[in-house]
Amino acid sequence: MKKQVTNDGLAVLKSAIARCRGNVVAVLIFSFFLNLLVFVGPLYMLQVYDRVLASRSEVTLLVITGLAIGLLAVYAMLEIVRSRILVRTGVLFDSLLAGNVVNTAFRGYVRMPGQSYSQAPRDVDSLREFITGAGVIAFCDAPWVPIFIAVCFLMHFWIGIVALVGALIIFTLAVMNELLTRKALGEASSASVAANQYVSSSLRNAEAVHAMGMARAVLGRWHDLHLDTLSLQAVASDRAGAVMGSFKAVRMSLQVAILGVGAYLVILGDISAGTMIAASIIMGRALAPVEAAVGQWKQFVTARAAYGRIKTLLSAIPTDKERMSLPAPQGELTMERLVVAPPGSNVPTLKGVSARFAPGEVIAVVGASGAGKSTLARALVGVWTAAAGDVRIDGAEIEHWDPEELGPHIGYLPQEVELFGGTIAENISRFGELDPHKVIEAAQIAGAHEMILRLPDGYETMVGDGGRSLSGGQRQRVALARAVYGDPKIIVLDEPNSSLDQEGEKALAAAITNAKQAGRTVVVISHRTSLLSVVDKVLVLVDGAVAKFDRPEVVFAAMQAPNSNVSAFRSPQAPAASA
Numbered sequence: 158m159k160k161q162v163t164n165d166g167l168a169v170l171k172s173a174i175a176r177c178r179g180n181v182v183a184v185l186i187f188s189f190f191l192n193l194l195v196f197v198g199p200l201y202m203l204q205v206y207d208r209v210l211a212s213r214s215e216v217t218l219l220v221i222t223g224l225a226i227g228l229l230a231v232y233a234m235l236e237i238v239r240s241r242i243l244v245r246t247g248v249l250f251d252s253l254l255a256g257n258v259v260n261t262a263f264r265g266y267v268r269m270p271g272q273s274y275s276q277a278p279r280d281v282d283s284l285r286e287f288i289t290g291a292g293v294i295a296f297c298d299a300p301w302v303p304i305f306i307a308v309c310f311l312m313h314f315w316i317g318i319v320a321l322v323g324a325l326i327i328f329t330l331a332v333m334n335e336l337l338t339r340k341a342l343g344e345a346s347s348a349s350v351a352a353n354q355y356v357s358s359s360l361r362n363a364e365a366v367h368a369m370g371m372a373r374a375v376l377g378r379w380h381d382l383h384l385d386t387l388s389l390q391a392v393a394s395d396r397a398g399a400v401m402g403s404f405k406a407v408r409m410s411l412q413v414a415i416l417g418v419g420a421y422l423v424i425l426g427d428i429s430a431g432t433m434i435a436a437s438i439i440m441g442r443a444l445a446p447v448e449a450a451v452g453q454w455k456q457f458v459t460a461r462a463a464y465g466r467i468k469t470l471l472s473a474i475p476t477d478k479e480r481m482s483l484p485a486p487q488g489e490l491t492m493e494r495l496v497v498a499p500p501g502s503n504v505p506t507l508k509g510v511s512a513r514f515a516p517g518e519v520i521a522v523v524g525a526s527g528a529g530k531s532t533l534a535r536a537l538v539g540v541w542t543a544a545a546g547d548v549r550i551d552g553a554e555i556e557h558w559d560p561e562e563l564g565p566h567i568g569y570l571p572q573e574v575e576l577f578g579g580t581i582a583e584n585i586s587r588f589g590e591l592d593p594h595k596v597i598e599a600a601q602i603a604g605a606h607e608m609i610l611r612l613p614d615g616y617e618t619m620v621g622d623g624g625r626s627l628s629g630g631q632r633q634r635v636a637l638a639r640a641v642y643g644d645p646k647i648i649v650l651d652e653p654n655s656s657l658d659q660e661g662e663k664a665l666a667a668a669i670t671n672a673k674q675a676g677r678t679v680v681v682i683s684h685r686t687s688l689l690s691v692v693d694k695v696l697v698l699v700d701g702a703v704a705k706f707d708r709p710e711v712v713f714a715a716m717q718a719p720n721s722n723v724s725a726f727r728s729p730q731a732p733a734a735s736a
C-alpha cells in the first residue's frame with residue numbers, strides 16, 4: 158500500500174471561493190441596481206431646475222419628490238440587503254475555511270514546527286472582515302465608473318472629457334498609491350507578525366523572564382521588532398498620505414472644473430443649469446468608488462497578505478486523504494530499519510531501529526540524553542514520520558491509519574505535559590464525549606482519582622491555559638489518566654515519572670502492570686530505574702541506534718560488562734529483574 162497523502166490543501170480554498178461565488182454575483186447584481194438608483198439625485202435635480210422652477214408647478218414638484226423619496230427608500234433597502242449578503246458571505250467563507258486552516262496549522266506544527274501557525278486563524282479573520290467591510294463594496298461599485306462617465310458624455314462632450322480626465326488622474330493616483338506602499342506595507346505586515354509571535358512566546362515563559370531578570374533584554378528584542386513595524390508603516394503611511402492629499406485636491410479641482418465647464422456651456426446655451434448641477438453630482442458619484450478603494454487600500458493589502466499566507470500554508474502542508482478503515486489494532490508494534498529526522502532537519506536522530514513489541518509487553522526505552530528516546534516515542538505514535546523504514550501497527554504502516562480512527566487506541570504521554578484549557582474531566586476524556594465512568598476509571602488507573610477529589614472542584618476543576626493551575630506532578634497524573642482513557646491498545650509514556658513523588662510512582666507502576674495484564678503494549682521511556690521492575694524488555698538506545706534489546710537482567714548484565722557498547726546508559730542501581 159502506498160502513502161495516501163496529497164497536496165490538495167488548496168482545493169479547500171478553491172472550494173470555499175466557489176461556494177461564495179453565488180453570493181458575489183448577487184452582490185454585483187445588487188450593486189448594479191444601487192448604482193442605477195444613484196441617478197435619482199441628479200435626475201431629481203435636473204427636473205427641479207429645468208421643469209419645476211421653469212413651470213413653477215407645485216404638483217410636479219410634489220410628484221417628483223414623492224417618486225424620488227420612494228426610489229431612495231428602495232435604495233436603502235437594497236443597500237441593507239447587499240450588506241447582509243456580504244456579512245453572510247464573510248461568515249460562510251470563514252466557516253468553510255477556518256476549521257481547515259486551523260487543522261492544517263495543527264498538522265503543520267507537527268510536521269514543521271517553528272513556522273508562524275498561530276497567525277493562521279487571525280488571517281482568516283482579516284479576510285472575513287475585509288469581505289464584510291466597506292472595502293468590498295468599493296470594489297463592487299468600481300465597475301460602474303465607466304457608465305457614469307458615459308452618462309457625462311451623453312450630457313455633453315466636454316463634460317464627458319472632464320469626467321474622463323478626472324477619472325484617469327484619480328486612477329493613476331490609486332495605482333501610484335499601490336506601487337508606493339505595497340512593499341512597505343507587506344514588510345510591515347511580516348514584521349508585525351514576527352513581533353506578535355515573539356510576544357506570545359515570551360509570555361509563555363513570563364515566569365523565567367521575571368525570575369532571571371530577563372525582562373529588559375526580552376523587551377529590547379521585541380522593541381526592535383516593533384520599531385521595524387512602526388518605521389515601515391510610517392513609510393507606507395507617509396506615501397499614502399501624500400497620495401491622499403493630492404487625491405483630495407484633484408477631486409475638489411475636478412468639481413470646480415466640471416462646474417466651470419458646465420457654467421460656460423450654460424452661457425453658450427449648450428446645456429441647461431439643471432444639467433450642469435446633475436453632471437457635477439454624477440461625476441462626484443463616478444469618482445466615489447475609486448476614492449473609497451484608495452481609503453480602504455490598507456485593509457485590502459492586509460487581506461491580500463492574509464490570503465497569501467493562507468494559500469502558502471494550505472499548499473505547503475499536505476492534506477491527509479480519506480484512508481481506508483482498518484480493524485481496531487491488537488497492539489503489535491514493529492519497527493523496520495526505522496530512520497527518523499526531526500521535522501525541518503535532515504540529520505536523522507534514529508538511525509535504522511528495528512524491533513518488535515508484542516501485545517501485552519512492557520518495554521522500557523533507556524539511553525543517555527539526546528540518544529533519540531523521545532524521537533522513538535513520537536515515531537511510535539505517528540507524530541514524526543519515517544524518513545526511511547517504517548513503523549507498523551498490527552502489520553499496517555502507521556501512515557495508513559486515519560489519525561482520528563487510530564487516536565482512541567493510542568495513549569501518549571509526551572515528555573512536556575501540556576493540558577488544554579477546560580476541566581480536568583474534559584482533559585481526561587480528550588475533549589470527546591464525556592463518559593464520567595470512563596473518566597473516573599482512567600483517573601483511578603493513573604492513581605489520580607484521590608488527588609483530583611482533593612481539588613476544590615474535583616473533576617470540574619478548571620486547569621487553566623496549558624494546565625497552569627495544577628502542579629507539575631498533578632499535571633503529569635492527569636495526563637497519564639488522559640493517556641489510559643478508553644483503554645487504548647498501545648500506550649507510549651515519555652518520562653511519565655519525571656515529576657512524580659513516591660506515591661505517584663507506585664500508582665504509575667500499578668497502571669503499567671494493569672495495562673500489561675489487559676494485554677496492552679506499553680512503551681515507557683524513563684531515566685529512573687524504579688519502573689524497570691515492571692518491564693518485560695529493555696531497549697537501550699545509543700546515538701539513535703539499538704545497542705541492546707532484551708530482558709532487563711540480560712541488559713543490565715551487559716551494562717556491567719567492561720567495554721560494553723551500552724555504557725552510554727548508566728543506571729544508579731540495577732533493578733530487580735522482572736518475570
Ligand SMILES: Nc1ncnc2c1ncn2[C@@H]1O[C@H](COP(=O)(O)OP(=O)(O)OP(=O)(O)O)[C@@H](O)[C@H]1O
Binds near residue numbers: 527528529531
Ligand atoms: N524538534 C527538533 N528539531 C531538531 N532536532 C531535534 C528536535 N528534537 C530533538 N532533536 C534532536 O534529536 C536528538 C534526539 O532527541 P530526543 O529528544 O529524541 O532525545 P532523548 O533521548 O529523548 O533525550 P532526553 O533524555 O534528554 O529527553 C537530539 O540530538 C536533539 O538535539
